[in-house]
Structures are given as C-alpha cells and as structure tokens.
Amino acid sequence: MTILFTDLGKAMRFVWQHGKMWVTASVLFMMLLGIVPIATLWVMKELINTVAGLIQYQPQAYSQALWLLILQFAITVSASLLQNVQRLIDQTFEFRLDHHLQNAMIGKTISVPLTYFDLPDFYHHLNRISGNQGTRFLSPVSNLFLIGKSLITLFSYLTFLFSIHWSLVLLSSLAAVPILLVQSKFGVERFHLIYQQTPMARDAKYTASLLWDRQSAKEIRLFSLGEHLRRRWSEKYIKNIKEVIKLSRRQHSANIGLDAVTALFYGGAAGIIVWLIRTTSLKIGDFVAVGQAVQGTQGAINQTAGLFASIYQESLFIGDFFRFLEYEVPGHDKQKGTRPFPVPLEQGICFDNVSYRYVNSERDTLREVSFMIHAGEKVAIVGENGSGKTTLVKCLMGLYPVSGGQIYFDQSPSDELANQEIYKNITVIFQDFMKYAYTIRENIVFGDIEKISESERMEAASVQTGAASFVQRFEKGYDTMLGRFLADGEDLSGGQWQKIALARAMFASGQIMVLDEPTAALDPDAEMEVFRQFQQLTQNKTTIFISHRMAAARMADRIIVMKDGRVAEMGTHLELTMLDGEYARMYRMQAQWFTDKQDYVEV
Structure with missing residues (x-):
C-alpha cells in the first residue's frame, strides 16, 4: 500500500509539473459541479411544493414558480457548460501529457545499454506500458477531483438527510463498503492478468505483424505460411480473450450482487420514508426530495x-x-565515462583479456581476448558464424560493457571515455545496417546528424561510394523517399542500399572504421565493387574488417582468427597459411568451394 501511494504521488507530481493550469481549473470546476446536485434537488423540492400550492389556489405561488423554473434552467445550462468545458480541457491536457510520457519512455529506450534489447523481460515491460499513457496518468488524478466533487455532493445530501432522520444517513452509507472491496479486488486481478498475459500477447501481436508486413509477405507466400501463422495468432489471441472474459464474467456476476445489496439498502430507506410520512408532516416536495x-x-x-x-x-x-523508467540490470548499466577520445589515435586499440557474457547467460561469448591494432592498420577479424566477431565489435563500440578485462584507445580505458566520443570516432557498418524509410539525403546524413546541413559533403560521400550514379536518375534526387512504407518511394537493390550505407559511413568520417560483414547480402558483382573500393574508403583510417570469407581477409595488413570466443591465430595471410591451422583450413575449404564452382576470384 505504501508503494501504491508513492507511485500515485509521483504521478500527481508529474501532472502538476506539466499542467498547473489544468489542475487549478479542475479544482474550480470540481467545487462548482459538486454543489450542482444539491442545488438542483433544492430547486426541485421548492418547485414541487410551489406547484402543490398552485393546485390549492395560492395565487402568490405563480411568481415564485416562474423564478424557480428560471433558476432550474440556469443551473442546468451552467452545469452543461462546466462539464463540456471540463471535458475539452481534459482532452487537450491528456494529449499533452501523453506526449510528455511517451517522450520519457522513448528517452529511456534510447539511453539504455544495447544489452537490454537482448532481454525478453525488457521487451515485455516495454510492450506492457505502451499505449495511451496520458489517459492512465490523468485518470487517477481526475478521479481524485471527481472524488472531491462526489464528497461535496455527498456531504450536501447527508446534511439534508440528517435534517430529516439520522437512520437515512446510516443506510445510505453502508452500501459503500462491499462496492469498494469488490471493485478493488477486481482492479488488482485485471492488472495481474495483463501482467501475466504480456508474453503471449506479444507473440500474437508479432505473428499478426508478420501477416501484414511488406517485408515478410514474400516468404510467407513462398512457403505457404499464411494459414499456419493465422492459426498461431488465433490460438494465442483466443486464449488471452478467454481469460479476460472469464474475469469479466466473475466481475459482472459480482456487480449483480452489488446491485442487489444497493437495492436492499434503498428499500430500507424507502421504508423509513414511509414511516416518517405517517409520523411527521412532510410535504409532497419534501417526500420526493428525500427519495x-x-x-x-x-x-x-x-x-x-x-x-x-x-x-x-x-x-x-x-x-x-x-x-520501466528505473529499469536497470546490475553490471550492465550505461557507461558513465567523461574523458575525451584521443584524437588523433597515435598508438592504436588494445584488447587486454576482454571477456563478455550476455545477460542471464551461463557462459562467456568472448573469453580473455587480447590483441593490438596499431593506428592506421587494416585488420581483418575472421571466423565462422558464432565465433564472437560481432560481439567483439559491440564491445569495442561500448554498446556492450565488457565482463572482464579492458579495451584501450591509446592509453585511455574505454569505460572512462564518453559514449558519444566513442560513437563519433568509430564508424560501423553492420551486416544488418538500417534501411530508413526516409529520403536518400536523410539516409546519408544520419551518419553525422550534427552536420545535416552540409549538402556538399553529403554529395561528396555519395560520389565516393558510387551512390550518386543511381541517385541522379531519380526525379527528386537526394530528396527521393526510399521504400514504400511511408510513401510511394523507390525500392533499391541490395547493392544500392549497400552504397547508401557506405555513403553514410563516409559522411560520419570517424577515424576508426569497422566493416562488419558488409558484403554478406550482396551478389558477387556488387561484392567485388565494394572490395575494389576498400582501399579508397579506408584511406588514412584504422580499419577493422569482419568477415567469414577468407578471400576478403587478404585485403588486410593482418588477420585475427576467432574461434569459440577466443583469438585462435594472428598474422598475415602468408603467415597463417604456412601455420596450417584454423585459418588455412577455412581458406582451403572456401577456395575449394569456389574452384568447384569455377567462380573463385583472387582479391
């Protein structure tokens, strides 16, 4: 209960911080609307008594009845005005509040370590709080104001009833106890049901998204997956709905019982009113008013x-x-370094017994990795899939905090460097690089958003990577939208997207460049074009080229071979082939494959 009031207090402080005028207006409207019911009741009582006087031929009652009707009309119109203005103010503030809350939620997602995105629990939590947060935050605060209004109304009614007989107050109040207990019970059960259903709801939502996503539509048709995925979605969806309906059935059954209790108490109050009519001189208006x-x-x-x-x-x-905003995984918190990145890099990059273990994993993905990359050197890191190559790059970038050991840039430990300094000085093209459904210009300048207005630099990067050759064929040039998700844009081939990604990397102009399997999705011609550009793209840069293709590794000054999360071998192509170890084995295997296909090309 203490935690409950703490969270409610946080919500109220948040609402007050972003809506002082709304709170002030709501309090004023609450007070005015709170006295409307008793005012309406008093006018009705007086009007009925006045009409009864007219029936008994009391001429002076005509004027009084007219004024009471005017007053009744004024109260009705005023109440309507207050309620509609309140709704408009509430809706406007709700939109603003929803923006602030979503902004806070997005701020959290872009600030947490990349490791969090490997945790299903983090995704479940994110999915659970997604939606109209403005309504949820505003609801308890609005309800507090409504409670204030109800209490003003209730106090007025109880004062009136007490003036008639104390027993009416007692009977009218007792009905609140079972209602409060039952509704609180089902409120808690609804929350826990949603909490438990989140993984299954995410499964159903993801499956449905596959069925209407353009990217997955091809494969779903080719493999005839449509009906299978629809059944999977339907099973998850129906199972969730059955649990919701089961809870709703219980709640509605309880509501019937509550209505019966309320009716019983009202019947008791009606009996007291009948008894009062027999024992006191209640007027007809008073009788109606009491009811x-x-x-x-x-x-x-x-x-x-x-x-x-x-x-x-x-x-x-x-x-x-x-x-969610306070979500943290011990040992995987955001890097807090503040030191600047060494510019220019003079000695190089040193991995000193670096280990890394994924959150909730029982084994290290990287194990005591040690090597040195000299400034300006071009190093290829090769190995079979799952050997730890990409994980190593993410540790280098500060995206994953190392579990053991240290990474140094010159003499500066990576965990003492500011994250933004690392990102600014290291340019990475991942195998699964982003294809933003925005313009070509935005896709390129995202490499260095602070220099978004430097069009000449953007076009130079495009020319350098060959992207300009197809961009100039588009009617809108660099303002051409890509893909068909947000607009009727241009669909690019894999090679064209690769050139856009390379242009983005060149625009970033970091002094260290990392190419993580950049040609994995390309056809042979496009791959060879990237290889031919390699020397130009990486000129005067410390370069790390990650690949599982041995032929590509020959472009590097030195080769580091990864196996099972460790450094297995290091050396030049000639040294490693003469060593006749892991690298030589993989090289011969791939060379044999290409020779068999009569498609092997020396690089």
Missing part, C-alpha cells in the same frame, strides 16, 4: 467507491511505468 437524496447519496457513495478502486488499479499501471 432523490437517498438515491443521490447512494449514487455518490457508489461513484466514490468505484473511483477509489479505479485509482488503485491505475496506480498499479503507473507504478509499472515508473519501474
């Missing part, structure tokens, strides 16, 4: 109990949101 007041009291109590239960439920979701 309305009893119903109004029960309605206000029911609403207040429901609002408290809703606040309790929404506070659980709010707490889940704040826990």
Whole structure:
C-alpha cells in the first residue's frame, strides 16, 4: 500500500509539473459541479411544493414558480457548460501529457545499454506500458477531483438527510463498503492478468505483424505460411480473450450482487420514508426530495467507491511505468565515462583479456581476448558464424560493457571515455545496417546528424561510394523517399542500399572504421565493387574488417582468427597459411568451394 501511494504521488507530481493550469481549473470546476446536485434537488423540492400550492389556489405561488423554473434552467445550462468545458480541457491536457510520457519512455529506450534489447523481460515491460499513457496518468488524478466533487455532493445530501432522520444517513452509507472491496479486488486481478498475459500477447501481436508486413509477405507466400501463422495468432489471441472474459464474467456476476445489496439498502430507506410520512408532516416536495437524496447519496457513495478502486488499479499501471523508467540490470548499466577520445589515435586499440557474457547467460561469448591494432592498420577479424566477431565489435563500440578485462584507445580505458566520443570516432557498418524509410539525403546524413546541413559533403560521400550514379536518375534526387512504407518511394537493390550505407559511413568520417560483414547480402558483382573500393574508403583510417570469407581477409595488413570466443591465430595471410591451422583450413575449404564452382576470384 505504501508503494501504491508513492507511485500515485509521483504521478500527481508529474501532472502538476506539466499542467498547473489544468489542475487549478479542475479544482474550480470540481467545487462548482459538486454543489450542482444539491442545488438542483433544492430547486426541485421548492418547485414541487410551489406547484402543490398552485393546485390549492395560492395565487402568490405563480411568481415564485416562474423564478424557480428560471433558476432550474440556469443551473442546468451552467452545469452543461462546466462539464463540456471540463471535458475539452481534459482532452487537450491528456494529449499533452501523453506526449510528455511517451517522450520519457522513448528517452529511456534510447539511453539504455544495447544489452537490454537482448532481454525478453525488457521487451515485455516495454510492450506492457505502451499505449495511451496520458489517459492512465490523468485518470487517477481526475478521479481524485471527481472524488472531491462526489464528497461535496455527498456531504450536501447527508446534511439534508440528517435534517430529516439520522437512520437515512446510516443506510445510505453502508452500501459503500462491499462496492469498494469488490471493485478493488477486481482492479488488482485485471492488472495481474495483463501482467501475466504480456508474453503471449506479444507473440500474437508479432505473428499478426508478420501477416501484414511488406517485408515478410514474400516468404510467407513462398512457403505457404499464411494459414499456419493465422492459426498461431488465433490460438494465442483466443486464449488471452478467454481469460479476460472469464474475469469479466466473475466481475459482472459480482456487480449483480452489488446491485442487489444497493437495492436492499434503498428499500430500507424507502421504508423509513414511509414511516416518517405517517409520523411527521412532510410535504409532497419534501417526500420526493428525500427519495432523490437517498438515491443521490447512494449514487455518490457508489461513484466514490468505484473511483477509489479505479485509482488503485491505475496506480498499479503507473507504478509499472515508473519501474520501466528505473529499469536497470546490475553490471550492465550505461557507461558513465567523461574523458575525451584521443584524437588523433597515435598508438592504436588494445584488447587486454576482454571477456563478455550476455545477460542471464551461463557462459562467456568472448573469453580473455587480447590483441593490438596499431593506428592506421587494416585488420581483418575472421571466423565462422558464432565465433564472437560481432560481439567483439559491440564491445569495442561500448554498446556492450565488457565482463572482464579492458579495451584501450591509446592509453585511455574505454569505460572512462564518453559514449558519444566513442560513437563519433568509430564508424560501423553492420551486416544488418538500417534501411530508413526516409529520403536518400536523410539516409546519408544520419551518419553525422550534427552536420545535416552540409549538402556538399553529403554529395561528396555519395560520389565516393558510387551512390550518386543511381541517385541522379531519380526525379527528386537526394530528396527521393526510399521504400514504400511511408510513401510511394523507390525500392533499391541490395547493392544500392549497400552504397547508401557506405555513403553514410563516409559522411560520419570517424577515424576508426569497422566493416562488419558488409558484403554478406550482396551478389558477387556488387561484392567485388565494394572490395575494389576498400582501399579508397579506408584511406588514412584504422580499419577493422569482419568477415567469414577468407578471400576478403587478404585485403588486410593482418588477420585475427576467432574461434569459440577466443583469438585462435594472428598474422598475415602468408603467415597463417604456412601455420596450417584454423585459418588455412577455412581458406582451403572456401577456395575449394569456389574452384568447384569455377567462380573463385583472387582479391
């Protein structure tokens, strides 16, 4: 319960911080709307009594009835005005609040270490809090104001009923207890059901996305996966819905019981009213007013109990949101270094007994890796798939915090360097590089967003990598949209996308360049073109070329062979072939394959 109030307090501080005017207006409207029901009840009582006087031929009652009708009209219009203005203000602020909350959530996702994206629990949490957060945050605060309004109304009704008889107050109040308990119980159960269903809901959502995604449409048709995936989605979806319906069935059954209890208490109050008519001189207007007041009291109590239960439920979701913002994995927190990157790099990069283990894994992916890359040297890191090559690059970039050992740039430990300094000085092209559904210009300048306006530099990078040769054929040139996800843009071939990615890397102009399997998805012609550009693209840069293709490694000054997360061999192509170890074995195997296909090309 303490945690609940803490989370609710955080939400209220957040709302106050971003909406002081909304809070002030809501409090004012709450107070005004809170007295509307009792004012309406009083006018109705007086009007009925006045009409009863007219029936008894009291001429002076005509004027009084007219003024009461005018007052009743004014109260009705004023209440409508207040309610609609309140809804408009609420909706406007809700949009603003949703923007602030999503901005905080996105800020978290772009700031956490890359390792978090290897954790299903992180994805489950992210999926669970996705949605209209503005409504969830505003709901408990709005409900507090509604509770304030209901309490003002309730106090007015109870004061009126107490003036008639104390027992009416007692009976009208007792109905709140079971309502509050039952609704709170089901609010907690709904939260825990959503919490438990998140993995299965993500599975259903992902499967559905495959069925309507353009990228996956080809393979789904080729392998006739449509019906299988539809059944998989349907099974997960129906299983989730059955659990939701089961809970709803129980809740609606409970609501029937609550309505019966409310009706029982109202019946008792009605019996007291009948008894009062026999023992006191109640006017007809007073009789109607007492009945309305009893119903109004029960309605206000029911609403207040429901609002408290809703606040309790929404506070659980709010707490889940704040826990996401505070999500941390011990030992995998964001790098906190502040030192500048050595420019220019004079000695090079040193891996000193570097180990890395994925979160929740029981074995090291990298194990005591040690080697030196001299400044300006071109090094190829080769090995079979799963040997740890790409993981090594992510550790080099500071994307993965090393579990043991240290990486040095000259004499500077990597964990003492500012992340942005590392990203600025190391340019990486991953095998699965991003293909942004934006313009060609944006796809290139994303390499150094701070220099987005430098068009000449962008075009020079495009010319250098050969991208300009096809860009100039497009009507809108560098302003051409790519892909067909956001607009009716141009679809590029794999080789053309590769040139765009290379242009992005050249635009970044880091002093260290890492090419991680950059030709894996290319046809032989496009691959050979990249190889021919290699010397030009990496001129005056310390270069790390990662590949599982031995022929490509011959472009490097030195070759590092990875196997099972360790450095197996190091040396030049000639030295390693003479060593007749792991590199020689892989080289002969691939050379034999190409020879058999009569397609082997010396690089």
